Amino acid sequence: MLDYKxxxxxxxxxFNVVGKRPVRPDGADKVTGKARxxxxxxxxxxxxxxxxxxxHAHARIKSIDISKALAHPDVKxxxxxxxxxxxxxxxxxxxxxxxxxxxxxxxxxxxxDKALYKGHPIAALAASNAHVAEQALSLIEVEYExxxxxxxxxxxxxxxxxxxxxxxxxxxxxSIRAGGILDDDDTANGTNIANRFxxxxxxxxxxxxQADVVVERxxxxxxxxxxxxxPHSGTAMWHADGNLTIWSSSQGHFTxxxxxxxxxxxxxxxxxxxxxxxxxxxxxxxxxYCEPLAALLAKKADAPVKxxxxxxxxxxxxxxxSGTNITVKLGAxxxxxxxxxxxxxxxxxxxxxxxxxxxxxxxxxxxxxIPNAYIEGYDIVVNxxxxxxxxxxxxxxxxxxxxxxxxxxxxxxxxxxxxFRLLNSAKEGTRRATGPxxxxxxxxxxxxxAKAHPHYSATLEGPYRGRGVASGFWGNNSGPSSxxxxxxxxxxxxxxxxxxxxxGTRATVSQQLAEVLDIPxxxxxPQIADTDSIGFTxxxxxxxxxxxxxxxxxxxAEDIKQQMRERASRIWEVSLDDVDYVDGGVQHKxxxxxxxxxxxxxxxxxxxxxxxxxxxxxxxxxxxxxxGTHIVDVExxxxxxxxxxxxxxxxxxxxKAIHPSYVEGQIQGGVVQGIGxxxxxxxxxxxQGHMVNSSFLDYRMPxxxxxPMIDTVIVEIANPNHPFGVRGVGxxxxxxxxxxxxxxxxxxxxxxxxxxxxxxxxxxxAIWEKNGN
Amino acid sequence: xxxxWIPPRMQTxxxxxxxxxxxxxxxxxxxxxLEKAFPGMKDFLYDSEEDDLIAGIAVVVDGEVSQLGLLExxxxxxxxxxxxxxxxxxxxxxx
Numbered sequence: 124m125l126d127y128k129x130x131x132x133x134x135x136x137x138f139n140v141v142g143k144r145p146v147r148p149d150g151a152d153k154v155t156g157k158a159r160x161x162x163x164x165x166x167x168x169x170x171x172x173x174x175x176x177x178x179h180a181h182a183r184i185k186s187i188d189i190s191k192a193l194a195h196p197d198v199k200x201x202x203x204x205x206x207x208x209x210x211x212x213x214x215x216x217x218x219x220x221x222x223x224x225x226x227x228x229x230x231x232x233x234x235x236d237k238a239l240y241k242g243h244p245i246a247a248l249a250a251s252n253a254h255v256a257e258q259a260l261s262l263i264e265v266e267y268e269x270x271x272x273x274x275x276x277x278x279x280x281x282x283x284x285x286x287x288x289x290x291x292x293x294x295x296x297x298s299i300r301a302g303g304i305l306d307d308d309d310t311a312n313g314t315n316i317a318n319r320f321x322x323x324x325x326x327x328x329x330x331x332x333q334a335d336v337v338v339e340r341x342x343x344x345x346x347x348x349x350x351x352x353x354p355h356s357g358t359a360m361w362h363a364d365g366n367l368t369i370w371s372s373s374q375g376h377f378t379x380x381x382x383x384x385x386x387x388x389x390x391x392x393x394x395x396x397x398x399x400x401x402x403x404x405x406x407x408x409x410x411x412y413c414e415p416l417a418a419l420l421a422k423k424a425d426a427p428v429k430x431x432x433x434x435x436x437x438x439x440x441x442x443x444x445s446g447t448n449i450t451v452k453l454g455a456x457x458x459x460x461x462x463x464x465x466x467x468x469x470x471x472x473x474x475x476x477x478x479x480x481x482x483x484x485x486x487x488x489x490x491x492x493i494p495n496a497y498i499e500g501y502d503i504v505v506n507x508x509x510x511x512x513x514x515x516x517x518x519x520x521x522x523x524x525x526x527x528x529x530x531x532x533x534x535x536x537x538x539x540x541x542x543f544r545l546l547n548s549a550k551e552g553t554r555r556a557t558g559p560x561x562x563x564x565x566x567x568x569x570x571x572x573a574k575a576h577p578h579y580s581a582t583l584e585g586p587y588r589g590r591g592v593a594s595g596f597w598g599n600n601s602g603p604s605s606x607x608x609x610x611x612x613x614x615x616x617x618x619x620x621x622x623x624x625x626x627g628t629r630a631t632v633s634q635q636l637a638e639v640l641d642i643p644x645x646x647x648x649p650q651i652a653d654t655d656s657i658g659f660t661x662x663x664x665x666x667x668x669x670x671x672x673x674x675x676x677x678x679x680a681e682d683i684k685q686q687m688r689e690r691a692s693r694i695w696e697v698s699l700d701d702v703d704y705v706d707g708g709v710q711h712k713x714x715x716x717x718x719x720x721x722x723x724x725x726x727x728x729x730x731x732x733x734x735x736x737x738x739x740x741x742x743x744x745x746x747x748x749x750x751g752t753h754i755v756d757v758e759x760x761x762x763x764x765x766x767x768x769x770x771x772x773x774x775x776x777x778x779k780a781i782h783p784s785y786v787e788g789q790i791q792g793g794v795v796q797g798i799g800x801x802x803x804x805x806x807x808x809x810x811q812g813h814m815v816n817s818s819f820l821d822y823r824m825p826x827x828x829x830x831p832m833i834d835t836v837i838v839e840i841a842n843p844n845h846p847f848g849v850r851g852v853g854x855x856x857x858x859x860x861x862x863x864x865x866x867x868x869x870x871x872x873x874x875x876x877x878x879x880x881x882x883x884x885x886x887x888x889a890i891w892e893k894n895g896n
Numbered sequence: 897x898x899x900x901w902i903p904p905r906m907q908t909x910x911x912x913x914x915x916x917x918x919x920x921x922x923x924x925x926x927x928x929x930l931e932k933a934f935p936g937m938k939d940f941l942y943d944s945e946e947d948d949l950i951a952g953i954a955v956v957v958d959g960e961v962s963q964l965g966l967l968e969x970x971x972x973x974x975x976x977x978x979x980x981x982x983x984x985x986x987x988x989x990x991x
Binding site: 295320321322323481485557558559560561562601602603742743744745746844 | 901904905956958959960961962963964975977979980
């Protein structure tokens with residue numbers, strides 16, 4: 124039994140700054156309206172860009188006539204898809220190393236021959252103000268040949284299905300690489316099945332023979348959107364020397380630089396991408412939409428151009444997550460040991476290949492020790508907007524399916540669902556279904572914390588009330604990262620780093636730098652530097668910033684410590700080996716009279732060798748996976764089908780919570796998004812393939828009045844690959860909610876629902892069917 | 897010698913074997929020796945233009961995704977997997 128002390132358990136190391144809860148450096152500007160987001164950009168002579176979008180889900184573009192729009196006195200530039208750099212996009216070329224198919228990226232930002240989803244950009248124009256731009260779009264005349272859309276994977280996979288791309292090559296790799304186009308001399312037929320792959324472990328048939336109980340479950344989910352508050356926006360300005368400056372909010376301004384440069388056709392060194400504050404992204408702002416269009420319009424108009432999306436455009440033409448169909452079969456012995464598991468995952472990618480099916484496939488069994496396994500994944504193109512990442516991409520839908528099956532299996536075996544998971548939990552050294560051994564992770568400790576939590580043993584009385592449990596797994600991620608820490612003469616450190624701050628990471632990386640230097644958190648001034656001012660830094664994604672950029676800041680701090688030791692040895696005329704950095708300053712190892720504090724050393728830096736600047740460029744491995752277990756109580760209204768969340772507790776291994784408030788915030792945010800995904804959110808698509816609820820009035824996301832306090836428990840099982848034990852926390856928290864709520868609804872009404880959202884209509888139908896009416 | 901787990905789509909080149917033992921002190925040496933033992937395998941893994949692993953392939957050494965790729969050192973008893981890199985970002989990988 125754990126010595127349970129809410130809300131951090133198992134923390135075994137205390138620090139001065141790490142693990143504390145300082146006020147975030149960017150907080151005051153954000154709550155007083157001084158922070159600048161992408162749409163806040165205003166430049167002298169700036170024009171406003173607007174995008175003409177396809178009114179059809181699938182149509183051939185026969186002609187585009189821009190002459191009337193161009194004649195408008197306030198319209199300064201018009202572009203069509205052919206003006207973006209065009210790429211062959213052949214599958215045969217992609218295997219030579221392209222991670223993303225630039226043809227698909229280009230064609231998603233603006234169509235050329237076909238419109239592939241409702242809202243697909245067809246043309247864009249820049250005008251003197253936003254209203255004229257909007258009005259002038261109607262002057263662009265487009266002739267379409269409307270084609271039948273294919274909206275669902277099950278239809279798209281049929282042999283006689285309408286093809287989204289007539290020459291799409293089928294791939295057989297679970298890589299993110301987004302497929303390609305068949306060579307001209309390839310006689311193979313095109314397909315909507317962009318990718319198929321599988322993983323095997325052990326002997327699946329033998330595994331099911333060993334099972335005493337077998338459970339099978341089909342589950343489906345529909346597209347949902349990340350729902351960030353800030354719509355996409357990008358502003359571009361060309362300079363006389365041919366350089367281009369871009370202002371936008373994103374989860375990776377180096378990706379903005381790279382993609383814009385390639386689509387505009389200039390070297391990356393000519394683009395400076397300046398990161399603005401970001402009003403949410405959750406994965407979707409890894410993609411680029413507005414920036415290349417703004418750049419091309421600005422070039423044509425010879426003036427700065429800003430392109431900003433409306434909310435409807437965000438819904439219709441950015442990247443929601445996939446609709447999915449997943450089947451799982453699990454086998455276990457009478458004493459509760461899993462012997463075999465089989466999973467088939469079909470994900471809709473949208474109009475271009477590249478759904479998160481590989482993420483779902485690699486996570487679906489990630490939490491468990493299963494000796495025999497088979498996993499198959501399909502990536503299917505349909506006439507919907509190209510999907511984008513959404514918090515632990517692929518894993519939530521996978522968990523919705525398998526965690527329901529785990530719950531059912533535990534029930535059939537008469538084993539408590541947490542005990543069943545404990546019997547089968549993955550731990551360090553477990554062979555994963557995808558092959559590698561599991562690194563150190565706190566699944567067992569998280570489950571034990573869940574079982575010991577007062578919520579789990581609390582009485583839940585009353586009809587139509589139920590409790591559910593589910594777990595979730597996500598791999599986390601690292602990547603290259605840069606930091607430059609400059610010591611000012613008054614002893615402050617200005618920190619430039621390259622990770623857009625989407626979840627409080629200015630604070631968490633500054634805390635790590637302050638901890639190493641043993642200086643107050645308030646003495647670090649962080650900023651997110653533009654691409655001309657800091658070394659390459661990979662995207663803010665994969666819950667990786669506090670890990671990778673944290674290590675960059677730790678390394679830069681160590682660089683400062685070393686430089687201060689060298690300066691002290693010069694001042695005192697002693698050997699470097701005789702100088703230590705301790706307690707926020709340098710001191711002689713044996714002569715305690717010789718000591719300079721950090722601020723004293725800072726004041727003397729210029730006369731002892733010049734400015735002290737700590738630098739780091741790192742690419743650390745070992746991000747360590749993340750795992751969580753959630754407990755939820757629900758009440759179902761039998762007359763309306765409405766589900767009320769009565770109580771929710773989320774427990775998660777954070778490795779080491781650098782800033783516990785931000786870990787709690789991430790967990791609560793993930794849970795809230797999961798509750799919306801579970802109960803309400805969906806793209807309503809009509810028979811013509813049009814989204815009919817593309818506003819926040821009609822797309823029902825949870826608000827504070829819908830929710831109880833989300834209780835959090837941080838379990839700290841240190842990641843051995845980080846100096847403070849950090850593992851990413853931002854994504855895995857959205858993995859368990861849908862399954863946990865589904866299991867709770869089953870506990871309340873006795874019916875296991877198999878599709879999301881579990882909205883009142885579905886609940887009522889389930890109750891009526893169970894009651895035979 | 898390090899043990900290499902062969903990805904399913906490359907197993908035909910290895911005579912259907914799921915794991916093979918291959919000499920090498922780095923991932924690069926292992927890949928080169930894989931090619932010697934099973935001709936054609938390097939084409940699935942190696943990008944000659946970039947002198948790196950093919951983009952989209954992650955190498956996992958002893959349970960951890962390597963950020964060094966071909967340059968990663970391996971031990972005599974190391975276990976090596978070549979897995980797809982996945983996720984929303986360009987370098988996202990599920991461990």
